[in-house]
Amino acid sequence: MNKLEPEEQRRLLEEIAPDLLEAKKAEEEKKLPPLPGAEKGKVVTRLPPEPSGYMHIGHAMSGFLNYLYARMYDGKVWLRFEDTDPRKVKLEYYESFRRGYRWLGIEWDYEKNNSDDMELFYKYAEQLIKSGKAYVCTCSAEKMRRLRAAGEECEHRKRGVDENLHLWNEMLAGAFGEGEATLRLVGDMKSKNTTMRDPVLFRIINHPHPLTGSKYRVWPLYDFAVSIEDYLCGVTHVLRTSEFALRDELQNYIRSLLGMRNPIYIEYSRFEFKGTPVSKRKLRAVIESGLASSWDDPRFPTIEGIRRRGIVPEAIKEFTITQTGFSYAKREYDWSLLFAVNRKILDPRARRLFFVPNPVKLVVEDAPKVSVEAPYHPDRSELGSRRIEAGNSFYVPREDFEKAAEGRLIRLKYLMNVRILEKREGLVKAEFAGREVVKNVKIVQWVPADDFVDVEVLVPGPLYLDGEVNPESLRKVMGVGEPAVKTVKPGEVVQFERFGFCRRDSEKGYVFIKAHD
RNA sequence: GCUCCGGUAGUAUAGUCCGGUCAAGUAUGCGGGCCUCUCGAGCCCGUGACCCGGGUUCAAAUCCCGGCCGGAGCACCA
Known part of the structure; x- marks a missing residue:
């Protein structure tokens, strides 16, 4: 009797929607649409992972929906492991889900395993x-x-x-x-x-x-265990993906035979990103093909993969709130949507540093020997600055200088302007052309040729293109970084100027993974 | 094959229940401008969609029928 048809769900949703939209505009805060049949203080939802594989972004988004709705109504959340197939379940995965939810900032009030009962x-x-x-x-x-x-x-x-x-x-x-x-x-x-x-x-x-x-x-099989557990946990709202829609009737029926109350179901189609399947089978195929070596590969939609890639939990949360709907239609998100959210969150906190991809050497014989104080952030001075000692030879992006004609003026950011004299294989000669900023001159990043670190940046792309495994899904960009790159802590995300937001992935050495521009 | 369920701009959504206020809103993308010692951020302008065909109606993105396309399920998995 508590079972609602999708139309009914939408109708209820719609009834209260106008208030929400106004509230949203008023306080400029992103909110989820109202939950049908929800009462303040009485909502109970659940995170129901099967500990049989890696947690991925779909679990994360579903998890946020369940968690945020419970929070929105001052309700409670269960973490309940659906572990009734001994052959599939593995111990390591229980903890990996807990770790994943914790990383995301999804909190739960109670925890149990179906196998407890x-x-x-x-x-x-x-x-x-x-x-x-x-x-x-x-x-x-x-x-x-x-x-x-x-x-x-x-x-x-x-x-x-x-x-x-x-x-x-x-x-x-x-x-x-x-x-x-x-x-x-x-x-x-x-x-x-x-x-x-x-x-x-x-x-x-x-x-x-x-x-x-x-x-x-x-x-017990899924339907039996879940019917009973949802009742035992007092679950009021089940938010899950649509592959379970046909089971609503069965689960309600089982409970009716046992005199148990039913929850309200809200189902939606799976969350997937273009070129990045969440299917275990497809990801395993990528590993078996030798393209990727582990499940935390930054191209993978696994929680570990997206974490390594520099996507932050807040971005997934905001993305879930703003881009998600309770639709049954097939959807495939474009990564750019998530990147845009992630970028907005990262922009104010990421330090700006110089990294020169595919470097070429630049010699400016008449350059004054100076040092510059370069801020780590253009408009947030609290992030500090660093001093860069400059001599008369540098590493600069090959692309910028190869394209530039001889005689062209280019500015080394914060430092000075140079005029290109001649270009030879692997070497560009230029002359000093003043230190003041000149309008309409291309500004590029640079690294002192006598003080730098080797930097490697992994650039993840789509795993699948047109349904085929994409052999060039991970590009490796070699380059050099300014000395301050040494201060980037493992796990920290910085913005390499004119290159993109990158997260330091290695403990030793300077391997970064690019999140996005 | 059978059973459900969907189809709004490049992408993701709002709107569909109770037809008019939708010559369709938002985000992102894309194009342009401003700002900026980054090709980032911000601000401004612009671009661009109701799957198709019938029907009902004064009026249809919204209701009905048919078609096409897409998704899910059809386990002694969850």
Whole structure:
């Protein structure tokens, strides 16, 4: 009864929307649209990761939605691991999700694992059996699949309660091997919604679970576990991706049989970025092709990948709030949308430094030997400055000087103007042309030729182009950096002037990853 | 194949429920200008969309029908 059709969800959303829009303009703060059926202080949402793989940006955005709505209504958030497939679940992933949520600034009030509640699941299963709503089925998987597709019942559905109870206890006692018996819901074999056709509630898995070891062999399936857990946790709003939409009916039905209240569902299509699939299969293909070596590759949509790339949590949060809608339509975000948000956040805090990609040597024989005090930020003096000692030879961007004609005037930022005299392979000669700023002269960054560090910048691009793995998805730019590059701490994001925002990725040596321009 | 669900500018969204105020708003992108000792940020101007075809109506992005295109599901995964 709490189940709302998408139209209904939108209608409710719309009803309160005008207030929101006005409020948004008034305080210039970005807010999510109102949550249907939400009451201050009574909202409970959940973060439901399956600890079977790496956390990615889709988890992050979904996580923000659940977290921000709970916060917006002074509600509570559960972190609940959906870990009822012992074969898929791995210990390392539990912590990786906690770490990911923490990094994002997503806080949760309570935490549990579905696998904590096995005894409870068994209790509810027994209740269903006793009320004639569940039966033990000993069909083979293939037969069951065939019958479900055809909408036909199997002979096991007619078993009596006592027999089912007996068989169920046999299952729990270990009398059946894997695949030999399941507990099924008495659903509706004729339902158009195939999930309602007597779905399996429990199956046998002979594989140790990372948390409970070999204590349990009879494991609940997703729909059963989640139905019960959402009720147990008091979840009022389920915000999840649309691949679960068909399960609303089933989960509500299971709860109705147990006398449990249902949450409100809000579903939306997956969040994906162009050229960057989140699918484990596709990412693994990239690793297997040798293009990437690990799951934290900066081209990957994994949390570790985007973190290394220099995307900050606030950007993902703001992006989720402003660019997201509860739409079922397929969408593929353009990275530039996220970059724009990230840039606005980074711009006031990132120090400006000189990095010269693909350097060429510039010699200015008559240059005065001077040093300059260069601010780390054009309009935020609190970020400080550094002194650069300049001689008469420099490294400058090859591109700028190769394109420039002889006789052309170019300014070395903060330092002086030079006039190009001659260009030879790997060397440009120029003459000193004054220190004052001249209008309409190209300004470039520079690095003293006798005091610099070698810098390498990784520039990530789309992993897939036109559905094919992109072999040139990671460009490596070699260059030199001014001495102050040594002061950039690992993890810090700076702006290399005229190059882009880059995060220092290495502990030793100067390897950076470019986030964006 | 079957069952659902969608299709608003390059991209992402607002608007669709209760048809007119939408000659369609916002962000980003793109073009131009201003500012700036960065090709960054900021400010200003501009560009650009209701999938197609019918129907209902005085009036349709909004309602109805058909088509096309796209997504999801059809597990003893979640």
